[in-house]
Amino acid sequence: xxxxxxxxxxKIELVRLKRRLKLSSRVQKIVKDRLSILTMEFLQTARDTVxxxxxAIDAMNQAYKAMTVASGxxxxxxxxxxxxxxxxxxxxxxxxxxxxxxRLPSLELNEPSGGLRGYNLTQTSSLVDSASDTSRxxxxxxxxxxxxxxxLELLGAEINRTKRITNALEYIxxxxxxxxxxxxxMKFEERDREEKARLKRVKALLAAKA
Amino acid sequence: xxxxxxxxxxYDRFLETYLSGELKLVNAGLPRARKCLADLLEEGxxxxxxxxxxxxxxxxxxxHYLESILDDDERRSLMLPMLIEMTGSGNxxxxxxxxxxxxxxxxxxxGMEPRQEEHGRVRVYRPQLSVLRxxxxxxxxxxxxxxxxx
Numbered sequence: 001x002x003x004x005x006x007x008x009x010x011k012i013e014l015v016r017l018k019r020r021l022k023l024s025s026r027v028q029k030i031v032k033d034r035l036s037i038l039t040m041e042f043l044q045t046a047r048d049t050v051x052x053x054x055x056a057i058d059a060m061n062q063a064y065k066a067m068t069v070a071s072g073x074x075x076x077x078x079x080x081x082x083x084x085x086x087x088x089x090x091x092x093x094x095x096x097x098x099x100x101x102x103r104l105p106s107l108e109l110n111e112p113s114g115g116l117r118g119y120n121l122t123q124t125s126s127l128v129d130s131a132s133d134t135s136r137x138x139x140x141x142x143x144x145x146x147x148x149x150x151x152l153e154l155l156g157a158e159i160n161r162t163k164r165i166t167n168a169l170e171y172i173x174x175x176x177x178x179x180x181x182x183x184x185x186m187k188f189e190e191r192d193r194e195e196k197a198r199l200k201r202v203k204a205l206l207a208a209k210a
Numbered sequence: 211x212x213x214x215x216x217x218x219x220x221y222d223r224f225l226e227t228y229l230s231g232e233l234k235l236v237n238a239g240l241p242r243a244r245k246c247l248a249d250l251l252e253e254g255x256x257x258x259x260x261x262x263x264x265x266x267x268x269x270x271x272x273x274h275y276l277e278s279i280l281d282d283d284e285r286r287s288l289m290l291p292m293l294i295e296m297t298g299s300g301n302x303x304x305x306x307x308x309x310x311x312x313x314x315x316x317x318x319x320x321g322m323e324p325r326q327e328e329h330g331r332v333r334v335y336r337p338q339l340s341v342l343r344x345x346x347x348x349x350x351x352x353x354x355x356x357x358x359x360x
Contacts, residue, residue, distance in 0.1 A: 020221070029298055
């Protein structure tokens with residue numbers, strides 16, 4: 001049962017409460033809309049995260065397999081010698097993206113321009129090319145997974161916060177305002193009825209005197 | 211009595227501040243100025259300036275996807291990020307499509323001709339919105355308008 005607020009039973013108070021109820025309903029509408037978007041994004045991100053996780057595991061498996069085959073063919077030392085020369089830092093473009101007020105990370109692997117691999121193509125086999133390709137794919141999958149998992153955490157936390165606000169508005173504030181408005185309206189009606197009864201009584205007394 | 215009045219007006223002020231704060235918060239990611247696809251493709255790190263002063267990064271993969279859909283003229287007319295206006299019903303939204311390029315993108319992503327409410331406004335339903343957002347995460351942006359709350 002909604003709690004009735006302690007307010008003075010005046011018309012100005014009733015107007016003020018009605019205005020407050022209208023404002024609260026508008027806030028509730030925004031918050032609910034936001035919650036529905038966040039939930040939709042959360043579910044989508046959760047689905048994508050599951051797929052990305054599986055993809056990352058598969059990509060890592062393939063990369064290790066390809067690397068093992070390549071090192072078996074060329075010899076570990078020879079392959080290492082070839083690859084040390086083409087070692088390069090990975091660059092990831094990172095920035096925020098906003099989803100209904102929640103700032104989520106956005107990560108993207110910067111691909112090297114020109115498609116150069118960096119190692120000697122004449123002295124290595126296609127197995128090294130395959131290992132390089134699968135490793136890059138694994139790296140891409142890990143970055144995608146990192147972005148999705150962090151996004152999932154942030155969206156979850158925001159959904160919790162928004163849900164608390166929605167519940168407070170829906171189950172406490174708005175019902176309490178509505179109950180108080182109803183109470184004041186009934187009080188004024190009662191006052192009117194009393195006033196009418198008093199006037200009738202006075203009229204009857206005056207009529208009796210005359 | 212004066213004390214009670216003061217407390218109540220403080221309460222109203224709090225609600226008012228909260229409402230405007232929520233509107234500001236949900237619209238913080240709106241772009242201050244949008245850029246066309248052709249310009250963004252030429253940038254080293256494509257991004258747009260948001261209303262809260264931060265930069266929103268746009269993914270190259272998404273830009274290349276849009277590039278593959280559109281021709282040269284449309285690339286110059288498509289302004290990014292595309293805006294999705296929330297209607298307040300929770301079941302659907304409006305994609306603002308001032309030019310034909312946006313309409314073409316929406317049709318291509320959804321795989322169907324979308325329902326056009328009036329000129330430049332395309333209504334998309336929740337499952338369609340989900341598809342649109344999944345494919346164009348950084349190149350679309352939600353917009354909450356006060357009109358929808360009336």
